[in-house]
Amino acid sequence: MNFGGTLRVNKFACFTLAFVLFLIIYWRSGGPGYPTDTSDLVNIKSLLNAAIYAAERGGVKVIEGRNHGAKVHTKGKTKEGANDPVTDADYASHCVMYYTLRNAFPKIAIVSEENLDGDDECQNQDPIDVESPPQGQQIINYLSDEHVLAKDVTVWIDPLDATQEYTEGLYSFVTTMVCVAINGVPIVGVIHYPFPPTTYWGWLMKRTSSNIPKVLYKEDSKNNPKVVVSRSHPGKVAEMAKNAFGTKTTITNSAGAGDKFISIVNGTHDVYLHETAIKKWDLCAGHAILKTNNGTVTTTKGGKIDYTSGSNVVVTDGILATLYDHHYYLGKLKGSV
């Protein structure tokens, strides 16, 4: 028998156990540089669920607003002289989208196109269960959890994209959008059409909603690209596209940044080109969905777009969005100036 040896092992085991316990307690109590508790972390999967709930709730308000006759106010004119309208539906959608997310995730930064703080009715939104996907999106249950620090998250909300068209009764261009950026990079995008209710989403490196088709690469598209540009802020953009991409370029004027992104994602157009200033809540969700399908979005000068909450909300250099051949189109744009 060897009591001494056994005792030594036990002593060592006790010491190790105590040390491990100490480490755990130290970590839980917030040692330097560590999250103080798990409430400083957010699960991107839960954020995706919440983003879809929020966008779809906003869509309901947008439909109600139409039924009540869209009342138009104006925020003034854009730099290009176009009217910048806002309706009661923009505000109603903002309230439900912003506070659905704010109440579920108190610690993240949220940037919305509209602003209506201090209104109790606006703040009281029915809580959502962020653990269970919205109807029709059960596939999200099969994706893995991804935890990130709340302080690294910025959510961008567009409560009603294509307001001008909304007031004109051109409802098919209207969308509500939510985007989740992590350290300024768009990771999750949700674009919801209220008329009729349809939701598209993408989560970078994971998957897109199953209603997004896989678009095959066509070498020939470069020779006669289909380019979509803004109907309300056309600027000199059509001319710019033809100069850069050649005379066989087809230009389509369309409305709504969200809808234009979807038309790139589904292969209807090859290039979304915008020449003038544009706001980040118009871009972030489409950017995330396009990226999930290996597409690319930059400014027309090739600059990266930073979606951190403290950044300027305006992208001044315009944008170039493509599913394929981004380098080619960017090179042509640069070569033609």
Ligand SMILES: *[C@@H]1O[C@H](CO)[C@@H](O)[C@H](O)[C@H]1NC(C)=O
């Ligand atoms: C692609 O998206 C555009 C814009 O929403 C839409 O007009 C078009 O019908 C869609 N096409 C397909 C094949 O889904």
Ligand SMILES: *[C@@H]1O[C@H](CO)[C@@H](O)[C@H](O)[C@H]1NC(C)=O
């Ligand atoms: C994107 O690229 C990755 C890596 O090349 C590939 O595995 C994936 O299938 C692509 N996704 C799409 C939608 O084309």
